[in-house]
């Protein structure tokens with residue numbers, strides 16, 4: 001068999017990892033793919049940067065679109081990043097000429113996956129993106145192939161390692177968000193501009209991709225997205241006391257006859273469920289289907305090695321000649337909106353900073369009574385002289401009811417600052 005010739009755009013963390021892995025495991029990959037897999041052409045911004053791997057003998061392109069049009073490549077690998085610009089133009093150029101594309105670009109697939117898949121289908125080729133969700137964890141293969149027989153009711157999990165690391169450190173050390181974020185930035189676990197991670201957008205990209213495979217493509221803007229900036233060390237202490245862990249979860253759920261619900265938000269999860277014990281930079285993907293039951297896989301969601309492993313696994317599929325349509329042989333369904341969450345019922349955790357004097361609790365409970373929000377548990381700790389943190393766990397209520405009650409609580413003169421509301425996600429197994 002002729003070698004599978006790769007045009008590789010992006011020679012950063014993942015791109016260099018792919019070159020190293022292809023060289024380190026060349027013999028096994030040839031055996032598994034049935035042909036050798038060789039990088040023949042590359043593109044990046046700087047031609048002179050030392051990347052720690054030899055680029056001798058590889059054709060160089062300043063323009064990734066020109067790389068995608070190189071007649072001597074069989075597959076284009078896009079490891080540039082970003083939902084627009086060069087990355088998108090390169091992927092479109094490769095698919096339009098009918099060659100497969102492998103990408104790790106979650107922003108691109110989350111925002112344009114439906115259109116790119118349709119383009120691939122039109123030109124009788126395939127877009128592969130295993131590395132775009134949870135790095136080294138085979139999340140896409142799990143949902144698209146291993147669970148292809150089931151009609152999943154939920155899919156999601158811990159989809160951002162930076163947030164999981166920060167929450168894990170906050171719990172272990174009692175330090176606050178800003179302090180742990182600064183340390184994570186110094187260690188290189190968090191970006192200098194952390195918003196994509198800590199405000200939930202990276203997890204939302206991954207969730208949109210998973211939901212698209214498990215259910216059907218969703219309009220990214222219809223996702224409800226909240227990050228972890230408002231979670232304090234006091235919340236992590238309350239969680240431990242009440243038998244929970246706080247995790248940034250991204251979850252999509254569609255039960256029989258109900259609309260698709262999908263969100264990213266910090267949640268309280270019971271300590272007994274598998275995702276509760278996934279700590280540090282690790283990610284976890286959890287599914288539930290009526291036939292397959294509950295399933296959770298965890299591992300490294302980022303980094304040179306794990307992400308390169310997922311990219312190269314896609315290249316082995318290409319070498320084997322796999323085409324892997326997601327929704328059917330040809331037609332890509334239209335994008336749908338996720339349902340509003342107002343009527344979704346759950347138990348909630350509400351944490352307030354209050355004046356620690358008589359009558360405060362009576363004021364809180366009268367507001368909850370007026371909004372028909374029933375309390376399941378209450379806990380209180382001194383926050384500062386004359387001030388207390390109060391944690392309430394509600395019985396199941398709608399999102400609308402709890403948000404309206406919390407607006408009423410915020411207006412009380414005894415309540416300082418904004419209360420924090422966390423969903424108690426007790427449906428995972």
Ligand SMILES: NC(=O)C1=CN([C@@H]2O[C@H](COP(=O)(O)OP(=O)(O)OC[C@H]3O[C@@H](n4cnc5c(N)ncnc54)[C@H](OP(=O)(O)O)[C@@H]3O)[C@@H](O)[C@H]2O)C=CC1
Pocket residue numbers: 009010011012013014015043044045046047049062063064078079080081082086104105106107131132135301302303304307
């Ligand atoms: N890092 C990780 O752990 C993970 C990354 N991903 C995804 O993988 C992709 C790559 O990430 P990562 O390797 O970390 O990114 P890096 O920032 O490390 O590397 C990006 C590369 O793209 C090149 N590049 C940027 N703009 C252009 C352009 N216009 N034309 C040609 N090349 C360009 C850069 O060139 P130069 O080096 O010359 O500046 C660089 O080599 C992203 O989509 C990311 O979301 C997914 C999972 C995990």
Ligand SMILES: N[C@@H](CCO)C(=O)O
Pocket residue numbers: 134135159160161162163197202301302303
């Ligand atoms: N920034 C991501 C890794 C890339 O997907 C994370 O923290 O998980």
